[in-house]
Amino acid sequence: MSTRLTKMRWATAFGATTALALAGCSGGEEGSTSSDDPIVVGISLPLTGDFSEPGKGVQRGYQAWAKIVNDKGGLLGRQVELKILDDQSNADRVVSDYEQLIGQDQVDVVVGPFSTRLVVPAARVAEEYGMLFVEPAGAAKEVFEQGFKNLFYAAPAVANDHYNHLAEYILGLPAGQRPTTAAYAAMDDPFAQGTAYGLKEKLEAGGVRTVVDEVYPPNTTEFSGIAAKIAASKADLVVGGSQYQDGVNLIVALQQLAYQPKLAAFSTAPTSPEFAAAIGNKTEGILAPTGYTQKAPYPSNVEFVEKYTAQFGTPPEEDEANAYTTGQVVAAAITAAGCAEQGECQQKLIDWVRGNTVETVVGPLSWDATGKPQGAHMIQQWVGGEIQIVLPADAKEADIVYPKPAW
Amino acid sequence: MTSGALIFQSVILGLLLGGLYALLASGLTLYFGIMRVVMIAHSAFLILAAYLAWWSQTRLGVDPLLSLVVTVPLFFAAGVLLQRGLLARLRPATLTMMSVLLTFAIAVIIEGLLGYAFTGTQRRVQLGYGTANIELFGARIAVVKLIAFGLAVAALLTLYLLLKRTTFGWALRATIQHPDAARLVGIDTNRVAGYGFGLGLATAAVGGTALALDTTIYPSLHWHWIGPLMAIIVVGGLGSVPGAAAAAMVLGLTQSLLQIPLNTTWAQTIFYLALFATLAFRPQGFFGGRLAQRF
Numbered sequence: 001m002s003t004r005l006t007k008m009r010w011a012t013a014f015g016a017t018t019a020l021a022l023a024g025c026s027g028g029e030e031g032s033t034s035s036d037d038p039i040v041v042g043i044s045l046p047l048t049g050d051f052s053e054p055g056k057g058v059q060r061g062y063q064a065w066a067k068i069v070n071d072k073g074g075l076l077g078r079q080v081e082l083k084i085l086d087d088q089s090n091a092d093r094v095v096s097d098y099e100q101l102i103g104q105d106q107v108d109v110v111v112g113p114f115s116t117r118l119v120v121p122a123a124r125v126a127e128e129y130g131m132l133f134v135e136p137a138g139a140a141k142e143v144f145e146q147g148f149k150n151l152f153y154a155a156p157a158v159a160n161d162h163y164n165h166l167a168e169y170i171l172g173l174p175a176g177q178r179p180t181t182a183a184y185a186a187m188d189d190p191f192a193q194g195t196a197y198g199l200k201e202k203l204e205a206g207g208v209r210t211v212v213d214e215v216y217p218p219n220t221t222e223f224s225g226i227a228a229k230i231a232a233s234k235a236d237l238v239v240g241g242s243q244y245q246d247g248v249n250l251i252v253a254l255q256q257l258a259y260q261p262k263l264a265a266f267s268t269a270p271t272s273p274e275f276a277a278a279i280g281n282k283t284e285g286i287l288a289p290t291g292y293t294q295k296a297p298y299p300s301n302v303e304f305v306e307k308y309t310a311q312f313g314t315p316p317e318e319d320e321a322n323a324y325t326t327g328q329v330v331a332a333a334i335t336a337a338g339c340a341e342q343g344e345c346q347q348k349l350i351d352w353v354r355g356n357t358v359e360t361v362v363g364p365l366s367w368d369a370t371g372k373p374q375g376a377h378m379i380q381q382w383v384g385g386e387i388q389i390v391l392p393a394d395a396k397e398a399d400i401v402y403p404k405p406a407w
Numbered sequence: 408m409t410s411g412a413l414i415f416q417s418v419i420l421g422l423l424l425g426g427l428y429a430l431l432a433s434g435l436t437l438y439f440g441i442m443r444v445v446m447i448a449h450s451a452f453l454i455l456a457a458y459l460a461w462w463s464q465t466r467l468g469v470d471p472l473l474s475l476v477v478t479v480p481l482f483f484a485a486g487v488l489l490q491r492g493l494l495a496r497l498r499p500a501t502l503t504m505m506s507v508l509l510t511f512a513i514a515v516i517i518e519g520l521l522g523y524a525f526t527g528t529q530r531r532v533q534l535g536y537g538t539a540n541i542e543l544f545g546a547r548i549a550v551v552k553l554i555a556f557g558l559a560v561a562a563l564l565t566l567y568l569l570l571k572r573t574t575f576g577w578a579l580r581a582t583i584q585h586p587d588a589a590r591l592v593g594i595d596t597n598r599v600a601g602y603g604f605g606l607g608l609a610t611a612a613v614g615g616t617a618l619a620l621d622t623t624i625y626p627s628l629h630w631h632w633i634g635p636l637m638a639i640i641v642v643g644g645l646g647s648v649p650g651a652a653a654a655a656m657v658l659g660l661t662q663s664l665l666q667i668p669l670n671t672t673w674a675q676t677i678f679y680l681a682l683f684a685t686l687a688f689r690p691q692g693f694f695g696g697r698l699a700q701r702f
Contacts (some may be wrong), residue, residue: 016507050527052527053526053527053528099617188672214670215670215671215672216670216671216672217671217672219631220671221622221623221624221628221631222424222622223669224420224424224549224552224663225417225662225663225666225674227421227664228413228416228666229413229666229667231416231547232410232412232413232416244529245529245531245623246623248531248623249531249623252537252538252621253549255538256538256539256540256547256549256551256552257416257540257547257549258540258542258547265596277533278531278533279538280533280534280535280537280538282538303638325647360542390427
């Protein structure tokens with residue numbers, strides 16, 4: 001481990017030296033920032049490869065943010081310009097991309113890529129250069145265990161805190177109604193697993209016994225074995241640490257076995273627009289945490305949904321919103337610090353974000369020392385063929401239905 | 408701790424899964440029997456058929472089972488063309504090795520075209536009866552799995568009767584057993600091998616459709632399948648269709664039962680363990696004879 005780190009440091013140092021040398025050759029433009037120059041925002045995104053679908057969503061979010069900011073006259077009177085490179089969903093590529101953006105292209109600020117696996121290496125490069133690093137997609141707890149001092153996750157909560165409102169609700173039920181057994185099935189993926197295990201930890205501490213605890217590889221397409229175990233356990237509640245398709249497959253497999261839990265919660269899948277059709281509209285009572293909904297009443301969200309829809313023709317989803325939120329945090333920091341360039345300014349930006357709360361499309365955000373946001377996700381539930389916010393109480397559109405009706 | 412109901416349920420799921428495996432592997436073993444070809448692209452054709460079933464259901468509103476009317480003849484023709492146009496042109500001395508490279512290329516082309524046409528997004532056929540189930544002594548049997556199993560049984564039975572009861576079947580088996588001798592008694596082995604290949608690919612059309620009924624599909628899914636299918640045909644005895652079917656049932660059942668004490672990842676390893684054991688102790692396979700000597 002330590003040799004790998006050393007090697008990486010050397011590689012980074014070498015890359016930095018080369019980049020500096022190249023920058024020197026090309027004339028060295030540092031310090032020539034005038035008020036007419038655009039603020040260049042460097043981003044590396046997975047526009048091709050495994051994460052290309054969410055990657056493009058994140059790209060649209062950033063584009064919407066740049067357009068909305070520029071239409072209002074830019075930041076500090078300067079226009080915002082995005083410089084986006086494609087990392088092909090490759091963690092090695094993402095490192096060289098950020099080296100290039102910071103060292104060679106001399107961008108003024110950088111923001112994060114998509115997926116935990118790409119956020120960590122990218123944040124490490126940004127830290128070497130002392131750059132502020134706000135990111136839209138690193139929700140797993142590993143991201144915050146690396147000791148980064150420049151990283152901030154621009155979303156309401158990390159994966160393990162997604163279900164906090166639900167855990168509170170379940171443990172607050174009177175003893176006679178409270179579920180006593182729980183089954184968990186999670187994808188072997190830091191984000192998906194984090195959501196389910198966050199809830200598991202809290203429920204176990206509250207006395208809800210775990211009767212099934214399954215982990216499946218990301219490419220699993222056959223869920224009848226896992227479903228058979230869950231159905232046979234007759235657990236009161238089932239929790240799926242899912243992305244999209246695995247969640248759909250698991251729910252269908254459970255329904256094929258005629259399993260009827262009192263409560264069913266799945267991450268990500270149930271909030272997708274295609275979800276109801278995918279499981280034949282048998283959605284009754286399914287719960288899901290959500291970091292973003294177009295219906296959230298925050299003022300900047302109303303503007304975002306309206307202008308995004310005008311620009312792209314469809315309303316924004318969570319990936320787009322997270323990217324937009326990232327932009328909002330960086331914009332707030334730049335406006336407050338009064339600068340946007342590499343060097344000392346970056347530390348001012350970092351200090352400002354650490355000490356303040358930013359109003360965003362997902363509500364007010366603030367962070368702890370590791371860059372972890374201090375919130376929890378809203379909980380939505382499918383009721384009568386429609387998904388509605390049911391928790392927390394102050395944001396709810398409908399009352400939570402428990403025990404859930406048969407699906 | 409493990410209840411009898413769970414074991415019974417797992418046995419049923421395992422048998423249904425084994426039936427599907429048998430169908431998916433039957434074509435693969437047939438190609439090897441006919442001309443000692445390792446057909447890496449077989450699972451890519453399965454996924455292609457699955458996509459066609461999905462496409463006809465979502466875009467044309469046709470039940471995926473009806474898509475078989477088009478895909479089976481289409482795949483048969485593609486198989487004949489593939490054998491006559493490409494594989495038959497490989498030098499016999501390096502046939503097995505080169506067929507791996509050639510069919511690998513075909514697999515990658517199919518995967519690329521599927522990705523181009525339908526993107527990498529995971530797809531699933533959405534059926535009105537997707538979650539319907541039948542109760543049997545406390546266990547539940549999903550209707551879609553039963554249909555897939557029925558398809559497998561029907562396809563394998565047809566294949567069996569074709570090989571055992573028709574003149575073409577005799578010619579094909581003669582070609583598998585001893586091509587030179589078959590030629591001596593007047594069999595046009597080249598033509599027969601072409602049709603045999605078509606037959607193998609036709610099973611891929613049925614298998615892909617059966618697969619699409621109850622699982623998710625995506626363009627690179629075939630890499631996930633080729634390993635277990637290869638393991639099945641080796642365990643069953645290369646070239647033996649009944650051997651592959653028997654191995655498929657045993658491995659499907661074992662995988663399903665292993666899921667009870669182990670998790671999904673470890674239950675999958677049964678295929679590779681069985682493959683190692685076969686190669687180490689009984690390279691000719693457990694169910695077939697010596698390399699495709701008998702059918």
